[in-house]
Amino acid sequence: MKQTKIFYISEKTESEPLDEASKILSQGGTVAFPTETVYGLGANALDEKAVLKIFEAKGRPADNPLIVHVASRDDCRSLVREIPEKASILMDEFWPGPLTIIMERSEIVPDVTTGGLDTVAIRIPENKIAIELIKRSGIPLAAPSANLSGKPSPTSADHVIEDLSGKIDAVVDAGEVIIGLESTVIDLTSDIPAILRPGKIIKEELEEYIGEVRIAYDDKVHPESEIVRSPGMKYTHYSPQAGVILVEGEHSAVVRKIKELLADLNMRDARVGLMLTEESAPFFLGFNSFSIGPREKPEHAAKYLFFGLRNLDSKNVDTIIVDGSFNSAGIGMAVFNRVRKAADMIIKVR
Numbered sequence: 138m139k140q141t142k143i144f145y146i147s148e149k150t151e152s153e154p155l156d157e158a159s160k161i162l163s164q165g166g167t168v169a170f171p172t173e174t175v176y177g178l179g180a181n182a183l184d185e186k187a188v189l190k191i192f193e194a195k196g197r198p199a200d201n202p203l204i205v206h207v208a209s210r211d212d213c214r215s216l217v218r219e220i221p222e223k224a225s226i227l228m229d230e231f232w233p234g235p236l237t238i239i240m241e242r243s244e245i246v247p248d249v250t251t252g253g254l255d256t257v258a259i260r261i262p263e264n265k266i267a268i269e270l271i272k273r274s275g276i277p278l279a280a281p282s283a284n285l286s287g288k289p290s291p292t293s294a295d296h297v298i299e300d301l302s303g304k305i306d307a308v309v310d311a312g313e314v315i316i317g318l319e320s321t322v323i324d325l326t327s328d329i330p331a332i333l334r335p336g337k338i339i340k341e342e343l344e345e346y347i348g349e350v351r352i353a354y355d356d357k358v359h360p361e362s363e364i365v366r367s368p369g370m371k372y373t374h375y376s377p378q379a380g381v382i383l384v385e386g387e388h389s390a391v392v393r394k395i396k397e398l399l400a401d402l403n404m405r406d407a408r409v410g411l412m413l414t415e416e417s418a419p420f421f422l423g424f425n426s427f428s429i430g431p432r433e434k435p436e437h438a439a440k441y442l443f444f445g446l447r448n449l450d451s452k453n454v455d456t457i458i459v460d461g462s463f464n465s466a467g468i469g470m471a472v473f474n475r476v477r478k479a480a481d482m483i484i485k486v487r
């Protein structure tokens with residue numbers, strides 16, 4: 138076990154702790170840091186040994202490639218064979234920000250980072266601390282979400298410590314993240330650009346700038362499939378200890394169904410946690426519950442989904458029931474994608 142250092146940093150990006158954290162990174166260590174989406178676990182993307190430490194700490198399968206985080210478009214250039222026209226347009230529009238772009242990699246990116254693929258995923262995060270860390274360490278940072286593989290992604294440094302304390306060199310703690318769900322991943326190596334993972338930036342926004350974009354993800358887990366394009370999509374995801382039941386549909390039908398489930402689980406003495414929209418909460422007073430905000434504000438559900446799964450888990454419940462009556466527009470689509478992947482059972486009602 139290592140002693141994991143914690144660097145507390147406020148908005149002001151004080152130089153001393155950040156200098157120390159970047160020194161650990163430039164010497165081949167692992168440091169978790171905030172981005173606008175979730176906390177990432179960083180290491181030198183060009184140093185095979187450093188990258189292997191990420192896989193080891195997370196217990197991540199070796200064929201699941203990492204996203205490389207850079208501070209400028211210049212840093213990006215040496216990592217790819219070329220920057221396609223459409224990539225350049227998207228970079229102008231969405232970087233820094235929660236958009237990861239997949240391009241053909243150059244020889245300097247090692248196999249471990251890309252899981253052996255000929256492509257590399259890159260983004261510039263929109264978080265001052267992340268950018269400072271990349272600049273000061275002077276290297277591109279490979280950084281998957283800083284959770285144990287299969288667990289909900291971390292939206293605060295506490296979550297990182299819960300999962301990875303003793304397994305990584307340091308955490309930069311700058312409080313809660315803003316978005317709460319990982320970046321949109323778009324592949325620009327195929328004829329028609331493909332979204333491999335939904336996020337805050339949606340298909341229609343991307344199409345405004347580069348024309349047709351297709352959706353190449355679905356909301357299921359495919360343990361046996363060989364054909365999934367984004368290797369990460371075939372593994373269990375975002376799962377708390379407790380079993381997760383998602384109830385989707387029109388609001389009053391969802392409330393009715395959750396009541397039914399509770400009666401049934403109650404008979405079997407199960408400890409239940411509820412993730413409820415604000416509108417549903419009054420129907421379940423006295424239950425162990427967590428609010429994911431108003432139904433019409435999916436950005437709130439996005440911010441608190443992973444947080445809520447971890448929160449209910451810490452109360453040692455056996456089953457978490459998620460109220461899926463929130464709006465699926467905008468980032469809502471990505472929230473549904475994550476919660477469906479986390480679910481052991483999905484019930485659709487109308």
Ligand code: TXA
Pocket residue numbers: 172174175176177178201202203204235237239251254256257258262280281282283318319320321322333334366367368369370
């Ligand atoms: O918001 C985010 O993207 C966060 C923060 C830390 O930046 N990072 C993150 O990384 O979510 P991770 O490793 O948890 O998810 C990366 C996803 C995985 O599904 C992986 O399979 C996919 O991107 N990916 C990475 N490189 C790829 C490539 N070359 N081809 C296809 N998929 C790739």
Ligand code: MG
Pocket residue numbers: 281282290
């Ligand atoms: Mg992840």
